[in-house]
Amino acid sequence: xxxxxxxxxxxxxxxxxxxxxxxxxxxxxxxxxxxxxxxxxxxxxxxxxxxxxxxxxxxxxxxxxxxxxxxxxxxxxxxxxxxxxxxxxxxxxxxxxxxxxxxxxxxxxxxxxxx
Amino acid sequence: xxxxxxxxxxxxxxxxxxxxxxxxxxxxxxxxxxxxxxxxxxxxxxxxxxxxxxxxxxxxxxxxxxxxxxxxxxxxxxxxxxxxxxxxxxxxxxxxxxxxxxxxxxxxxxxxxxxxx
Numbered sequence: 001x002x003x004x005x006x007x008x009x010x011x012x013x014x015x016x017x018x019x020x021x022x023x024x025x026x027x028x029x030x031x032x033x034x035x036x037x038x039x040x041x042x043x044x045x046x047x048x049x050x051x052x053x054x055x056x057x058x059x060x061x062x063x064x065x066x067x068x069x070x071x072x073x074x075x076x077x078x079x080x081x082x083x084x085x086x087x088x089x090x091x092x093x094x095x096x097x098x099x100x101x102x103x104x105x106x107x108x109x110x111x112x113x114x115x
Numbered sequence: 116x117x118x119x120x121x122x123x124x125x126x127x128x129x130x131x132x133x134x135x136x137x138x139x140x141x142x143x144x145x146x147x148x149x150x151x152x153x154x155x156x157x158x159x160x161x162x163x164x165x166x167x168x169x170x171x172x173x174x175x176x177x178x179x180x181x182x183x184x185x186x187x188x189x190x191x192x193x194x195x196x197x198x199x200x201x202x203x204x205x206x207x208x209x210x211x212x213x214x215x216x217x218x219x220x221x222x223x224x225x226x227x228x229x230x231x232x
Contacts, residue, residue, distance in 0.1 A: 043222040056219050090158055106158030
Protein backbone atom coordinates (compact mmCIF):
# COMPACT_ATOMS: atom_id res chain seq x y z
CA UNK A 1 0.00 0.00 0.00
CA UNK A 2 1.64 3.20 -1.23
CA UNK A 3 -0.54 5.41 0.92
CA UNK A 4 -2.19 7.01 -2.12
CA UNK A 5 -5.74 5.72 -2.50
CA UNK A 6 -7.63 5.81 -5.75
CA UNK A 7 -11.25 4.84 -6.24
CA UNK A 8 -12.81 3.17 -8.03
CA UNK A 9 -10.27 0.64 -9.32
CA UNK A 10 -12.33 -0.13 -12.39
CA UNK A 11 -15.01 1.82 -14.19
CA UNK A 12 -16.99 0.89 -17.28
CA UNK A 13 -19.24 3.50 -18.79
CA UNK A 14 -20.84 4.48 -22.07
CA UNK A 15 -19.81 7.19 -24.49
CA UNK A 16 -21.21 10.59 -23.65
CA UNK A 17 -21.34 9.91 -19.95
CA UNK A 18 -19.55 11.67 -17.10
CA UNK A 19 -17.44 10.03 -14.39
CA UNK A 20 -15.54 11.16 -11.33
CA UNK A 21 -12.28 9.60 -10.21
CA UNK A 22 -11.17 10.12 -6.66
CA UNK A 23 -7.73 10.31 -5.08
CA UNK A 24 -6.64 10.56 -1.46
CA UNK A 25 -2.97 11.54 -1.16
CA UNK A 26 -0.50 10.22 1.40
CA UNK A 27 -0.88 11.79 4.78
CA UNK A 28 1.01 15.08 4.80
CA UNK A 29 1.42 15.34 1.02
CA UNK A 30 0.14 18.63 -0.31
CA UNK A 31 0.57 18.08 -4.04
CA UNK A 32 -1.62 15.85 -6.14
CA UNK A 33 -0.87 14.99 -9.75
CA UNK A 34 -3.08 13.27 -12.30
CA UNK A 35 -1.63 11.19 -15.13
CA UNK A 36 -3.22 9.27 -17.98
CA UNK A 37 -1.74 6.10 -19.42
CA UNK A 38 -3.30 4.99 -22.67
CA UNK A 39 -2.43 1.78 -24.51
CA UNK A 40 1.24 1.78 -25.58
CA UNK A 41 1.68 5.28 -24.23
CA UNK A 42 3.75 6.57 -21.40
CA UNK A 43 2.27 8.46 -18.52
CA UNK A 44 0.82 11.71 -19.79
CA UNK A 45 0.65 14.54 -17.30
CA UNK A 46 -2.80 16.03 -16.93
CA UNK A 47 -2.85 18.44 -14.01
CA UNK A 48 -1.35 19.25 -10.61
CA UNK A 49 -2.91 20.72 -7.50
CA UNK A 50 -1.03 22.06 -4.52
CA UNK A 51 -2.85 22.67 -1.26
CA UNK A 52 -6.14 23.25 -3.02
CA UNK A 53 -4.90 25.37 -5.90
CA UNK A 54 -4.21 24.42 -9.49
CA UNK A 55 -0.43 24.60 -9.96
CA UNK A 56 0.44 23.09 -13.30
CA UNK A 57 -1.46 21.93 -16.32
CA UNK A 58 -0.55 19.47 -19.04
CA UNK A 59 -2.42 18.32 -22.10
CA UNK A 60 -5.70 18.06 -20.30
CA UNK A 61 -8.79 18.13 -22.49
CA UNK A 62 -11.42 20.79 -21.90
CA UNK A 63 -13.88 17.96 -21.19
CA UNK A 64 -11.76 17.05 -18.17
CA UNK A 65 -11.52 19.03 -14.95
CA UNK A 66 -10.13 18.48 -11.51
CA UNK A 67 -10.19 19.97 -8.07
CA UNK A 68 -8.53 19.49 -4.70
CA UNK A 69 -10.61 19.84 -1.57
CA UNK A 70 -9.68 21.28 1.84
CA UNK A 71 -8.97 17.79 3.16
CA UNK A 72 -6.50 17.48 0.23
CA UNK A 73 -8.29 14.71 -1.60
CA UNK A 74 -8.71 15.33 -5.30
CA UNK A 75 -11.27 14.46 -7.93
CA UNK A 76 -10.82 14.20 -11.68
CA UNK A 77 -14.01 14.74 -13.63
CA UNK A 78 -14.26 13.36 -17.15
CA UNK A 79 -17.30 14.36 -19.20
CA UNK A 80 -18.73 13.67 -22.66
CA UNK A 81 -16.65 10.52 -22.64
CA UNK A 82 -15.29 9.12 -25.88
CA UNK A 83 -13.90 5.70 -26.69
CA UNK A 84 -10.41 7.21 -26.78
CA UNK A 85 -10.67 8.22 -23.15
CA UNK A 86 -10.33 4.59 -22.15
CA UNK A 87 -7.10 4.47 -20.18
CA UNK A 88 -5.49 4.01 -16.80
CA UNK A 89 -5.69 7.16 -14.72
CA UNK A 90 -3.09 7.53 -12.01
CA UNK A 91 -2.97 9.92 -9.15
CA UNK A 92 0.29 10.71 -7.39
CA UNK A 93 1.17 12.81 -4.39
CA UNK A 94 4.37 14.35 -3.10
CA UNK A 95 5.86 16.68 -0.57
CA UNK A 96 7.98 19.45 -2.05
CA UNK A 97 11.64 19.58 -1.08
CA UNK A 98 13.23 23.00 -1.64
CA UNK A 99 10.25 23.84 -3.76
CA UNK A 100 10.46 20.80 -5.99
CA UNK A 101 8.77 17.46 -5.92
CA UNK A 102 11.63 15.01 -6.33
CA UNK A 103 9.53 11.95 -6.54
CA UNK A 104 5.94 10.98 -6.63
CA UNK A 105 4.10 8.24 -4.81
CA UNK A 106 1.52 6.80 -7.14
CA UNK A 107 -1.80 5.20 -6.40
CA UNK A 108 -2.74 1.93 -8.05
CA UNK A 109 -4.83 3.68 -10.67
CA UNK A 110 -8.36 3.65 -12.01
CA UNK A 111 -8.94 1.69 -15.18
CA UNK A 112 -11.61 3.46 -17.22
CA UNK A 113 -13.27 1.64 -20.08
CA UNK A 114 -15.62 3.59 -22.32
CA UNK A 115 -17.91 1.42 -24.44
CA UNK B 116 6.26 15.79 -29.14
CA UNK B 117 7.84 12.96 -27.18
CA UNK B 118 10.49 14.65 -25.07
CA UNK B 119 11.45 11.45 -23.27
CA UNK B 120 11.82 8.30 -25.31
CA UNK B 121 12.39 4.69 -24.43
CA UNK B 122 12.98 3.11 -27.79
CA UNK B 123 12.99 -0.49 -26.63
CA UNK B 124 9.45 -1.63 -25.82
CA UNK B 125 10.78 -4.81 -24.25
CA UNK B 126 13.93 -6.49 -22.96
CA UNK B 127 14.50 -10.12 -22.03
CA UNK B 128 17.41 -11.11 -19.78
CA UNK B 129 18.63 -14.23 -18.04
CA UNK B 130 18.66 -14.29 -14.26
CA UNK B 131 22.02 -13.20 -12.88
CA UNK B 132 22.94 -11.20 -15.98
CA UNK B 133 22.94 -7.44 -16.40
CA UNK B 134 19.82 -5.61 -17.57
CA UNK B 135 20.39 -2.30 -19.32
CA UNK B 136 17.42 -0.06 -19.96
CA UNK B 137 17.90 3.03 -22.06
CA UNK B 138 16.24 6.41 -22.23
CA UNK B 139 16.80 9.45 -24.46
CA UNK B 140 15.53 12.96 -23.98
CA UNK B 141 15.36 16.02 -26.18
CA UNK B 142 14.70 18.88 -23.77
CA UNK B 143 18.05 20.36 -22.72
CA UNK B 144 16.34 22.04 -19.77
CA UNK B 145 15.76 18.71 -18.04
CA UNK B 146 18.06 18.50 -15.06
CA UNK B 147 16.60 15.76 -12.90
CA UNK B 148 15.88 12.21 -13.99
CA UNK B 149 14.08 9.34 -12.35
CA UNK B 150 13.30 5.70 -12.96
CA UNK B 151 10.06 4.09 -11.88
CA UNK B 152 9.10 0.44 -11.84
CA UNK B 153 5.56 -0.75 -12.40
CA UNK B 154 4.03 -4.14 -11.71
CA UNK B 155 0.65 -5.11 -13.21
CA UNK B 156 -2.36 -3.73 -11.34
CA UNK B 157 -0.14 -1.42 -9.31
CA UNK B 158 0.97 2.18 -9.68
CA UNK B 159 4.56 3.04 -10.61
CA UNK B 160 7.02 3.04 -7.72
CA UNK B 161 10.10 5.22 -7.48
CA UNK B 162 13.34 3.34 -8.04
CA UNK B 163 16.30 5.68 -8.39
CA UNK B 164 17.08 9.19 -9.54
CA UNK B 165 19.98 11.33 -10.70
CA UNK B 166 20.64 15.04 -10.87
CA UNK B 167 22.31 16.53 -13.92
CA UNK B 168 25.31 17.54 -11.80
CA UNK B 169 26.20 13.85 -11.55
CA UNK B 170 26.89 11.20 -14.16
CA UNK B 171 26.24 8.17 -11.99
CA UNK B 172 24.12 7.18 -9.03
CA UNK B 173 24.11 3.78 -7.36
CA UNK B 174 21.65 2.12 -5.07
CA UNK B 175 22.31 -1.53 -4.42
CA UNK B 176 21.81 -3.52 -7.61
CA UNK B 177 20.59 -0.44 -9.48
CA UNK B 178 22.82 2.15 -11.12
CA UNK B 179 21.72 5.04 -13.27
CA UNK B 180 24.15 6.64 -15.71
CA UNK B 181 23.64 10.05 -17.27
CA UNK B 182 25.35 11.29 -20.44
CA UNK B 183 24.27 14.90 -20.75
CA UNK B 184 26.05 15.57 -24.03
CA UNK B 185 24.21 12.69 -25.65
CA UNK B 186 21.00 13.41 -23.72
CA UNK B 187 20.93 9.78 -22.74
CA UNK B 188 20.48 7.90 -19.53
CA UNK B 189 20.50 4.25 -18.71
CA UNK B 190 19.51 2.02 -15.82
CA UNK B 191 21.70 -0.97 -15.05
CA UNK B 192 20.43 -3.81 -12.90
CA UNK B 193 23.09 -6.23 -11.73
CA UNK B 194 22.46 -9.04 -11.11
CA UNK B 195 18.99 -9.27 -12.58
CA UNK B 196 16.41 -11.26 -10.65
CA UNK B 197 13.04 -12.67 -11.74
CA UNK B 198 11.35 -10.27 -9.32
CA UNK B 199 12.74 -7.39 -11.38
CA UNK B 200 10.35 -8.32 -14.20
CA UNK B 201 8.16 -5.24 -14.59
CA UNK B 202 7.64 -2.17 -16.75
CA UNK B 203 10.33 0.46 -16.24
CA UNK B 204 9.58 4.12 -16.89
CA UNK B 205 12.15 6.83 -17.32
CA UNK B 206 11.05 10.34 -16.27
CA UNK B 207 12.61 13.77 -16.46
CA UNK B 208 12.02 17.21 -15.03
CA UNK B 209 13.17 20.78 -15.32
CA UNK B 210 13.56 21.77 -11.68
CA UNK B 211 13.88 25.43 -12.63
CA UNK B 212 10.62 25.51 -14.53
CA UNK B 213 7.87 27.64 -13.18
CA UNK B 214 4.42 28.44 -14.33
CA UNK B 215 2.54 25.62 -15.93
CA UNK B 216 5.50 23.26 -15.88
CA UNK B 217 6.22 23.44 -12.14
CA UNK B 218 6.70 20.03 -10.60
CA UNK B 219 5.82 18.17 -13.79
CA UNK B 220 7.52 14.91 -14.62
CA UNK B 221 7.69 13.88 -18.28
CA UNK B 222 7.63 10.11 -18.72
CA UNK B 223 8.82 7.80 -21.46
CA UNK B 224 6.63 5.04 -22.87
CA UNK B 225 8.14 2.36 -20.70
CA UNK B 226 10.19 -0.81 -21.30
CA UNK B 227 8.90 -4.22 -20.31
CA UNK B 228 11.72 -6.14 -18.63
CA UNK B 229 11.43 -9.91 -18.36
CA UNK B 230 14.04 -11.76 -16.33
CA UNK B 231 14.06 -15.49 -17.00
CA UNK B 232 15.09 -17.94 -14.26
